[in-house]
Every structure is written in structure tokens, then in C-alpha cells.
Amino acid sequence: MSEPLLQAIDLECERDERLLFKNLSFSILPGTLTRVEGANGSGKTTLLRILAGLNDAWAGHLLWCGKSRAYDRESFHRNTLYLGHRPGIKPLLTPMENLRALMAGRRPVTDDVLQQALEGTGLAGYGDVPCRNLSAGQQRRVALARLLIADEPLWLLDEVFTAIDAEGVSAIETLLQQRAAEGGAVLVTTHHDLQLPGMGRIVLGEGQSNG
Amino acid sequence: MGSAGGALIKPVEQGVSPLSAMGAVFGRDVRVAFRQRQDLLNPLLFFVMVVSLFPLGVSPEVSFLQQSGAGILWVAALLAVLLSLDHLFRHDFDDGTLEQLVLQPQPLFLLVLAKTLAHWMLTGLPLVILAPVLGVMVHLDGNSIAILCLTLLIGTPVLSLIGSIGAALTLGLRSAGVLLSLLIIPLYIPVLIFGTGTVAAAAEGAPVGGYLALMGAFLVLALTLAPFASAAALRISLSNS
Numbered sequence: 001m002s003e004p005l006l007q008a009i010d011l012e013c014e015r016d017e018r019l020l021f022k023n024l025s026f027s028i029l030p031g032t033l034t035r036v037e038g039a040n041g042s043g044k045t046t047l048l049r050i051l052a053g054l055n056d057a058w059a060g061h062l063l064w065c066g067k068s069r070a071y072d073r074e075s076f077h078r079n080t081l082y083l084g085h086r087p088g089i090k091p092l093l094t095p096m097e098n099l100r101a102l103m104a105g106r107r108p109v110t111d112d113v114l115q116q117a118l119e120g121t122g123l124a125g126y127g128d129v130p131c132r133n134l135s136a137g138q139q140r141r142v143a144l145a146r147l148l149i150a151d152e153p154l155w156l157l158d159e160v161f162t163a164i165d166a167e168g169v170s171a172i173e174t175l176l177q178q179r180a181a182e183g184g185a186v187l188v189t190t191h192h193d194l195q196l197p198g199m200g201r202i203v204l205g206e207g208q209s210n211g
Numbered sequence: 212m213g214s215a216g217g218a219l220i221k222p223v224e225q226g227v228s229p230l231s232a233m234g235a236v237f238g239r240d241v242r243v244a245f246r247q248r249q250d251l252l253n254p255l256l257f258f259v260m261v262v263s264l265f266p267l268g269v270s271p272e273v274s275f276l277q278q279s280g281a282g283i284l285w286v287a288a289l290l291a292v293l294l295s296l297d298h299l300f301r302h303d304f305d306d307g308t309l310e311q312l313v314l315q316p317q318p319l320f321l322l323v324l325a326k327t328l329a330h331w332m333l334t335g336l337p338l339v340i341l342a343p344v345l346g347v348m349v350h351l352d353g354n355s356i357a358i359l360c361l362t363l364l365i366g367t368p369v370l371s372l373i374g375s376i377g378a379a380l381t382l383g384l385r386s387a388g389v390l391l392s393l394l395i396i397p398l399y400i401p402v403l404i405f406g407t408g409t410v411a412a413a414a415e416g417a418p419v420g421g422y423l424a425l426m427g428a429f430l431v432l433a434l435t436l437a438p439f440a441s442a443a444a445l446r447i448s449l450s451n452s
Contacts, residue, residue, distance in 0.1 A: 054310055056450045065222070078223050078316035086307025089249075092246040093239070104235030105315035105322070107227055130246070152222055 002029050003066060005079075005154050006051065007184050011060040013046055020046055024060075026202055028187060030153060033180040034200040036189045042205030044189040045085065048158045051187070052082035069077070078106065081152040083160055087143035091132035093144040095123055098131060102146060111150060117145040137163040147175060154185045161192040227245040232324035237321055240329035250298060253293040254334045255341060261287040262345045270329045273350045280349030281359050281410035287336045288363060289370060295334045296374040296386060296395070299326065304382050304452075313449060320438040323445065327375045327438065328368075335367030354398065358413040369436045370422075372437035373398045379444035383451050402429055 004027035011024040020043030029032060036044045049055040051062070053069070062069045064076045088096050088181065095118055096111070102110045118127055121141040131139050140163050146157070161169050169192065176186050176197055185204075188194065222439040244251055265283050266276060303309035312322055342363055345355035380388035409422035 052314060053311060054449050055445060074226075074318075075317045076224070077314050078226055080314070082310070082314055084307055084310055086310065088303070088311040090239070090243055090302075090306060090308055092243050097239070097242065100237055101239040102311055104239075105227055105232035105312075105317045107223070107225065153222055190399035 004063075004071070005065060006069075007063040008051070008103050009061040011047075011049060011050070011058060011062070012078075012129070013043065013055075013058045015039075015043070015046060015057075021204055022064055024202075025205075028154065028185045030185050031180055031197065032200055033176055033186045033196055034188070034202060035194060036054045036187065036202045036204065038204030045158055046202065047202075048082070048144070048156050048187065048189060050081070052080060052084075052156050054084075056081070073106065074080060079152050080154045080156060080157075081146065081150045082156045083143055083146070084158045085162075087140050089131050089139050089142050091139075092130055094126075094128050094130055095134070098142055100144060107151075114145075114157045117148040118142070120148045121145045135163075137165060137168070140164060141168065144172065146171075148178075153183075155179070155187065157186065157188045159190055160188065160196075161190050165211070216220070224231060226233060226316050229321050232315065232440055233259075233321050236322050236325040237329045238325055241333065244329075245335050245404070250295075251333055251337075254295045255337050257294055257343065258287050258291040259345065259418050261278050261290065266349065276349040277351065277414075280346065280351045281355065281414075282407045283349065284342055284345055284359060285363070285403055285406045285410075287292045287365075288335075288342070289340060290368065292334055292370040292374060293392060293399075295330070296371075296391060299375055299378040300382050301328050301387075304448075309445070310449065313445060319445065323375065323379075323441045323447055324434075324438040327371050329439070330375070331368045331371040335371055336426045337452065338367060339363045341380065345350040352414075355410055355414050358419060359410050361423065362409045362426060365423070366402050369402050369426075369429050369433045372433035373402075375441040376437055376444055379441040379448060382448035384436075402426070407430070 006028040008027075009025050012022045024047075036047060038044050046055060051060045053073065064072070069076050088102065089100070094102070096114060099114045100111070101115065103114070115127065118124065121144055123138060123141055123145065126134060126138065131142060133141070140160075144160065144164075160172060164172065164192045173194065173196060176188070180185055180198070230395065262283055269275070300309060303312065313319060339360055342360050343356050346359055351359065374395055377391045380394065381391045384390060405422055405426050409419050409426065412422055413419050
């Protein structure tokens, strides 16, 4: 039953003539929460971008549900949610319009559902304010509202706690745990002190000699 | 929660049709553009200024303007489109919406095509609409103006489509402007030559069907090939960021 969603075999990536990681292998099973760890510049974001399919400059194998990811890219994208450093929010559009645009290519969602998601992230009443008038944390919350309506089995979250207040952080922690309990797979990078029970780790930048 | 009940989360099978995804991308770009109107006015203002400065700077003689008017309009329109190209993907790249666009479970070339069409509607089409007014200003006769507008109508989408390749390729670079011009101008030259050639032929009373057919061929070629090239270029640019 617990066949890995995503399997990385001998991943290798070089950036600016510096080896970030080599012979990196791991599996991401449904129902797990995994944290990617490493110092600044150790390639956490690069790894997540590779897994999400944004970075194509790598060697090795990536299997999605047992098949090569290149085999069915659309199905992979449909089942993966990636939130990056840059929140993917248009400053000129309202939170509602932003969410609608982000979901439009993925699946049909009614405005009521989106409204509920915004309320769930504490943005009730901001639905009609352009995002550039919101604070950095609130803009990040607009992007995070997607987590409340996401049905993708695999989440790749890069530094999602940035600019979020303590209350928000604990809400996200609860959400991630709940998600893993429901059978979703979550991969996060964060400098925030995240300690959740049953959390797996992928450590970058250790025991890998350069050159 | 969207997937309650404690059951295992199932892979998502159902999606959205590419057409409605394209519509959403198109709609969002138009909406963003109308919230930032000065960006819309820039190429138009440039077009009007260049065309209206020519009679002042070179010669206000009717014979000169009649002869070179179509060329002036075409060059000005071409440069106006070139000027606006850097914005095509730049803002999306900076705020991260481009990443999300690439990650959509849709054929990327279709989404890029939707963005390019929005770009044309917001820059190329206004130029075509404005062209008759400026045509009158440079003393073109009615027939020439009609042919000129027709060539611009066929030609400006080609400019947007070819330009999208350059804009996508130079996305990650700091001094993108110069490189973009150097990459794109050579590809614009055939469009310019046939665009102005059509009007010149019409002015001499020669048949223009052949010229227009060739321009139509340019459009079909750009429409079918440019989105694929832009989509590939976008992936490369995002890979390196």
C-alpha cells in the first residue's frame, strides 16, 4: 500500500561549479513528513526545485509512482503542490483573484471554497484589497491558503514559515501533521525550529567531499 | 479540509481543460495590465511620438511623407513592441507567479500562447487601431492606410510571438534589454520588409495578394512554432534562477 510517491536515486547537482550533492537517494512515502536540513547554500532550495520540476540541471533518476517522472509530467504536476521563496502572488490583484488564478489551471474551485480558505488563514475581510497593500506575512498567508484547499498528495514547501507570526506557525505545524496523518506526503525546508513527532530528515552538505 | 475522513489521499486524476486554463492566464494578464495603466500607455505614446517627430525632424513635405510614411509607421510600431517585450515575463518572474505557471498540469506552450496573445491585445492591437490616425497625419491615401492597417494586423502578432522567445530566453539575465534587441531584431526584419513592401506595392497599384499571403505564412509559422520555443526557453531560464 505504501508505495513511494516520489523516489530519488543517485541525484547529483552542481551549481556554479560547486557540487551541491551527489549520490543522494531517498523515497517519499505517503503519510510522511520530511524536513530537508542543511546550512545556508547547501542546496535545500535547489533540491526542492529539482523535485518540483523547476530545475532541470541535475543527473540521476526521479521516479514518480514507480515510473520515470518525465513519462507523465502532467500527472506529476497535477499531484504536486510547490510553494517557493517567492509566494507567487501578484501585488496588483486581490487575494481572491490571486487564488482564483493559481487554482484555475489545476481544478475547478468555487469562490465559496476560496473564501473559506482565505478566512482559514486569517484573511477574512481582505478579499478585495490589492495584495500590495498587505504585509509580507499576509501575502505569504494568501499563498498558504492553498494548503487549506489542496488535494495534491505531495507538498513541497520551501521556507513557508518566513514572515509568519508564532500563532500562524503553530497552525501550519498542526496542518502539516494532520496532512501526514491523512496520508499526504510533505517535504519542507525551514530555518525555523520545527520538531514534529515522526518527522523524517534529509540532511544536505554532510559527508560529501567537493570535487 | 478538502480531503476529510481520514482515508488515504488519492492521486488527482481530473483536471481543468487547457482552454479554460488559457482563458484564466489571459484574463489575469489583462486584469493586471489594467491595474497598471501607464505600462499600457508607454508603447502607444512611443509610437505616436516617433511618428509625429519625423515630419518635424526630417521634412514636412507631402511627397516625402507619402513615400516614407508607411515605413515610418512600421518601424515605430516594431520598436514600440520591442520596448514592451521585457515586461512580458519579467513581473511574473519576479513575484513567483511564473514558477506556478510552469508547474500547472497543463501544456506550457498553450499557457505561453495565452500570455503572448494577451500581450498582443494590450500592445499590438492598440497600435493597429491608432495607425489610421497617424496614417492620415503622414498624408497616406485611403487605400494605403487600409493596406497598412491590414499588414500591421497580421504583422504585430508575429512581433509579439517572436518577441516572446527572446523575452523568455533573456529572463534570468541582468542586462536583458540589449541582448533581447540583438536577438530579436534580425528575426523582425523579414516582417518589416514584407510589411512595408505590401504598402509600397499597393501605392504603385500592383497586386498585394502575394505579399499578404507571405505575411499570413509568417503568422502561421510564428503561431505554431514560437510558443514551443518560448516554453522551452522559460524552462531553461527558471532552471538557472
